[in-house]
Amino acid sequence: MRDSQNTAQTLTESLKYFLKYRDQTVVIKYGGNAMIDEKMKESILKDILLLKTVGIKVVLVHGGGPAIGELLEKYEQKSQFVQGLRVTDKKTAQLALTALAGKVNKSLVQDIIRLGGNAIGVSGIDGKLIEAKPISEDLGYV
Numbered sequence: 001m002r003d004s005q006n007t008a009q010t011l012t013e014s015l016k017y018f019l020k021y022r023d024q025t026v027v028i029k030y031g032g033n034a035m036i037d038e039k040m041k042e043s044i045l046k047d048i049l050l051l052k053t054v055g056i057k058v059v060l061v062h063g064g065g066p067a068i069g070e071l072l073e074k075y076e077q078k079s080q081f082v083q084g085l086r087v088t089d090k091k092t093a094q095l096a097l098t099a100l101a102g103k104v105n106k107s108l109v110q111d112i113i114r115l116g117g118n119a120i121g122v123s124g125i126d127g128k129l130i131e132a133k134p135i136s137e138d139l140g141y142v
Contacts, residue, residue: 018051025056030108032063033065045115048060052117067103068086079092
């Protein structure tokens with residue numbers, strides 16, 4: 001009974017936001033560390049599908065630090081960090097692209113479809129979707 005009351009209260013409190021953002025596009029940053037726990041991942045993706053159900057368009061921008069770290073370790077590529085940012089040489093950038101576009105992105109798309117949603121995955125380099133300038137030469141491609 002208590003769970004039903006909590007759910008009803010949460011939906012009631014959320015209604016004003018559902019109405020405010022209906023027909024709007026929201027961008028959600030989903031960090032790689034939040035993807036490690038499969039139950040949490042499924043819960044987050046279900047929440048995103050709920051937003052779509054109430055008319056909110058979602059662009060999901062994902063991270064993937066753990067997946068990148070795993071791939072770098074597999075290829076014996078050492079990670080260096082400067083002020084919390086990964087130093088990214090050409091080999092690291094290629095492995096990061098493989099982890100993000102080839103593994104994390106595809107996995108999220110499959111999970112969303114499995115949960116009854118619709119999704120496509122794109123990478124920031126697809127069609128020059130994102131163009132960036134280096135922050136500092138010390139960070140390489142970051």
